Amino acid sequence: MNQITPPPKVEIIPSNAPFSEAQRSWLNGFFAGLLSDATPLSAEHGAEVMQDAAGDGDDGEAPWHDQTMPIADRMKLAEGRPLRRRMMAAMAQQDCGQCGYDCHNYSEAIANKSEARLNLCVPGGKETARMLKSLYEEIDKTPAAPSSAPAAAPAAVTTKVASEPGRSRDNPANAKFLSRRLLNGKGSEKETWHIEFDLSGCDLDYVVGDSFGIFARNDIGLVDQIIALLGASHTTEVRGKTLREVLRDDVSLSPAPDSLFELISYLTGSALREKARALAQGEDPDGDAATLDVMAVLQKFSRVRPHPEAFVEALEPLQPRLYSISSSHNATPGRLSLTVDCVRYVVNKRRRLGLASTFLAERINPGDEVKVYVQKAHGFALPQDPKTPIIMVGPGTGIAPFRAFLLDRRATGAPGKNWLFFGHQRSDCDFFYADELNAMKTSGLLTRLSLAWSRDGEKKFYVQDRMREVGREVWTWLAEGAHVYICGDAKRMAKDVERALVDIVAQFGARTTDEAVSFVGELKKKGRFQQDVY
Numbered sequence: 001m002n003q004i005t006p007p008p009k010v011e012i013i014p015s016n017a018p019f020s021e022a023q024r025s026w027l028n029g030f031f032a033g034l035l036s037d038a039t040p041l042s043a044e045h046g047a048e049v050m051q052d053a054a055g056d057g058d059d060g061e062a063p064w065h066d067q068t069m070p071i072a073d074r075m076k077l078a079e080g081r082p083l084r085r086r087m088m089a090a091m092a093q094q095d096c097g098q099c100g101y102d103c104h105n106y107s108e109a110i111a112n113k114s115e116a117r118l119n120l121c122v123p124g125g126k127e128t129a130r131m132l133k134s135l136y137e138e139i140d141k142t143p144a145a146p147s148s149a150p151a152a153a154p155a156a157v158t159t160k161v162a163s164e165p166g167r168s169r170d171n172p173a174n175a176k177f178l179s180r181r182l183l184n185g186k187g188s189e190k191e192t193w194h195i196e197f198d199l200s201g202c203d204l205d206y207v208v209g210d211s212f213g214i215f216a217r218n219d220i221g222l223v224d225q226i227i228a229l230l231g232a233s234h235t236t237e238v239r240g241k242t243l244r245e246v247l248r249d250d251v252s253l254s255p256a257p258d259s260l261f262e263l264i265s266y267l268t269g270s271a272l273r274e275k276a277r278a279l280a281q282g283e284d285p286d287g288d289a290a291t292l293d294v295m296a297v298l299q300k301f302s303r304v305r306p307h308p309e310a311f312v313e314a315l316e317p318l319q320p321r322l323y324s325i326s327s328s329h330n331a332t333p334g335r336l337s338l339t340v341d342c343v344r345y346v347v348n349k350r351r352r353l354g355l356a357s358t359f360l361a362e363r364i365n366p367g368d369e370v371k372v373y374v375q376k377a378h379g380f381a382l383p384q385d386p387k388t389p390i391i392m393v394g395p396g397t398g399i400a401p402f403r404a405f406l407l408d409r410r411a412t413g414a415p416g417k418n419w420l421f422f423g424h425q426r427s428d429c430d431f432f433y434a435d436e437l438n439a440m441k442t443s444g445l446l447t448r449l450s451l452a453w454s455r456d457g458e459k460k461f462y463v464q465d466r467m468r469e470v471g472r473e474v475w476t477w478l479a480e481g482a483h484v485y486i487c488g489d490a491k492r493m494a495k496d497v498e499r500a501l502v503d504i505v506a507q508f509g510a511r512t513t514d515e516a517v518s519f520v521g522e523l524k525k526k527g528r529f530q531q532d533v534y
Contacts, residue, residue: 064089065103067490067533071127083138084111090131092123094490094533097211097375098322100169110136119257122319123490123534126255130282166204169213169320172371173202175336177364183339185429191342192397192432194326195360197372200334206374208328208404209381209532212338213320215371216359222295223247229298232308243308251315254293254355258282263314264297267304276301291347321356322375324487324532326400328408339400339432380485380532386414389482391474393497395423395452395463398488399432401532405485410445418445419477423452423463448473463493464500474501475508483528490533501529 062085064074071090078089088107095102099120101109109115110132118132166173178196197212199205206212223244227234236243239250247253258280265276278285279292292300294315306314327337342361343354364370382405383390392402399422406418420437424430431451440446452466467474478484484501486494498520506516523529 062088065093067093067123068492068495069093071124071131075131083135084108087111087132087135090124090128090135091121092125092128094123095378096123096322096534097378098122098213098319100375102378111139113139119316120319122321126258126282130258166202166373169373169375172213172215172320172373173204174369175199175202175204175372177360177366177368177370178335179366180361183432187426188429189425190396190430191344191361192430193340193342193361195338195340197336197338197370198334199336202372204336204372204374205329205333206325206336207377207381208325208408209377209401210325211322211375211377211532212325212336213322213373213375214356214360215318215320216356217363218248218253218318218355219353219358219363220244220248222253222353226253226295226298229295229302229305230308230311231305236308238309238312243312246312250318251312252318253295253315254352256292256294256297257314257316259316260294260297260311260314263306263310264301264304267306268301272301272303293352296347296350318355320371320373322534323356324397324400324404326403328404328411331407331411339397339403341397377532379527380530382408382414383416383483385416386412387416389417389419389447389477389480391419391421391477391482391484392487393421393463393467393485394487395421395493396488397432398486398493398532401487402485403433403436406440406445410440417447417477417482419448419450419482420446421450421452421463421466423454423461423466425453425455427451427453427456462496464496467497467500468503471504472508474504478505478509478523481528483530484523485530485532487532488534494531494533 062078064077065088066074069077074089074093075086078086081089084107087110088103091103091106093103099106099122101115101120106115106120110118118136119129121128121132165171166175176198178198180196181194183192183194184190224234226247227243232243234242234244238246241250261276261280265273265280268276275285279289283289288296288300298304323338323340325336326339327335329336338360340357340360342357344358345352380401386409390405392405394400394402399420402420402422406420408414409416409418422432422437424432430453437446437449441449450463450466450470452461452463454460454462486497488494502513502516502520505511505519506513509516509519511519520529
């Protein structure tokens with residue numbers, strides 16, 4: 001077994017710096033990793049390094065690149081940085097690729113004026129779009145800062161040219177929907193589907209770790225209710241189509257954009273005008289702004305009936321949705337599968353539907369064609385050496401890419417060990433792909449399978465709890481060179497799993513907390529700790 005030497009503890013960020021303890025530990029760990037191959041530096045010299053990085057802004061591993069950090073905190077950390085870095089801080093920091101870029105390249109493209117669309121960050125939502133709009137207004141007022149990077153190009157274009165259908169969100173292909181299969185058993189509180197597509201007709205391929213973009217259509221029932229609230233006809237012509245077709249296929253109906261509130265403010269007066277203006281500025285006069293989709297806005301301002309053409313122009317384009325691919329092209333060429341949680345919830349006694357999830361679950365039929373594209377992964381892939389062991393942590397639908405990893409390793413004969421941590425609510429109805437996984441374990445492909453069920457006992461028990469239980473073995477795998485992967489919820493699960501990993505490194509690697517944070521930072525830097533979070 002290879003021995004891992006603890007990195008030296010480097011205290012670069014002083015205790016009185018304007019950071020939380022977690023942020024200070026992260027920064028210390030980052031700079032310790034950055035300087036680990038150099039002569040040890042004093043804290044004063046380290047502070048100079050930090051100052052240089054702050055002035056240049058092209059430091060790669062920026063401290064605001066944390067998907068769990070609120071946007072206000074990210075913007076605080078980016079104060080004084082070049083405009084393109086503050087734009088990056090405004091984004092959701094998931095590098096999910098839904099915008100067609102990663103966060104770094106999207107910010108570069110906006111700052112370079114090669115991308116005018118400021119609302120492409122789906123996870124960041126309205127708060128990111130508002131911040132980007134505010135920052136964009138500074139471009140002509142701010143002297144251009146030198147950039148070490150060339151003009152940004154969409155990250156979707158990495159191995160194939162953008163002109164090939166299905167290789168970017170701007171040029172989708174048509175794939176055939178094959179089937180859906182419910183993964184939950186009776187008694188589950190969830191609704192999760194295994195979805196299959198036929199790619200043979202569009203000549204698309206992919207590698208495990210990639211994501212699949214779906215151009216879903218809005219629920220026709222919701223569309224018709226909105227048309228009724230407008231007092232318009234289904235057949236009214238807008239943009240060369242019927243109003244019904246445009247609302248179904250082309251524009252987003254949730255959440256309500258600021259431009260819709262602005263339009264309404266022009267069409268009404270007095271208190272209603274002030275209320276609409278406040279909502280357009282991101283204020284929340286009635287405490288319900290977070291629940292306002294397009295239909296709810298029309299109900300809230302029921303006396304206002306915008307002209308259909310003006311109404312459509314005030315809406316944002318319908319964005320594609322990305323899902324982690326849960327199959328392997330090497331195992332099943334020409335077929336692709338997804339693992340999709342169906343989103344349904346009630347707000348003010350009105351049922352709301354997740355756009356793409358319910359589209360896949362109930363609004364398309366076998367044989368229907370859907371506009372799709374493959375989004376290449378950003379730093380989320382199997383190790384180049386097939387002998388490298390891997391540890392995969394994917395509760396719920398987070399299992400998707402790891403099912404793909406396992407199928408791919410079996411198809412290619414990769415000899416590396418495989419350890420999967422999977423969890424959900426109940427073992428008897430929420431154990432996705434149970435037969436497959438148990439067969440993989442029996443065959444030896446799946447070296448270890450560690451399960452965690454949060455609702456089976458009196459106390460909730462999660463994958464990070466299971467990791468701590470077997471922490472010594474996790475450390476042994478790390479010492480042997482294992483790569484660690486996380487897929488799933490960005491705001492809680494991913495952070496909790498990373499914290500568990502830090503605790504395991506500290507306990508079984510005989511390190512202080514700061515040294516353990518630095519060690520995990522080094523894993524990230526070397527590509528041995530990768531995340532696909534949403």
